[in-house]
Amino acid sequence: MAAAKKSAKKAGAKKAGAKKAGAAKKGGAKKAAPAKKAAAKKAAPAQKSAAPKKAAKKATAKRTPNAAFMKALTPSPQLAAVIGDKPVPRTEVVKKLWVYIKKNNLQDAKNRRMINADDKLKPVFGGKGQVSMFDMTKLVSQHLK
16 A cells, blocks of 8 residues: 555656646746747847848949039130140049149148148139138139030
């Protein structure tokens, strides 16, 4: 009888252990599900932000230069003294002007947006001694035909 009680207790202990293990599995599954949802939520914004970047790269790759900027224009005699007298596109005129400005150290030391005119640039800048770099392109366009 004692042996029968011991085996019954062992069988009951095994069943109780199985119940506890099942409860642990169920509880573990509940805890794992929110972790998966949180991981999915974190992954979703990363995918959304990656998509616009790819679209932006495709948009910039398809750009072609505007034909109006590439048209060769003849500089006036005042501008020709600075960049040369050959017809060049508007984009090259600005590049050559910046080469001249940097070569002769004509940017203002305190405010780098301002260009100090020397004897060659004064007629191009309309007689002004100092011009903003943004106004410079507007003034130079008056010297192109």
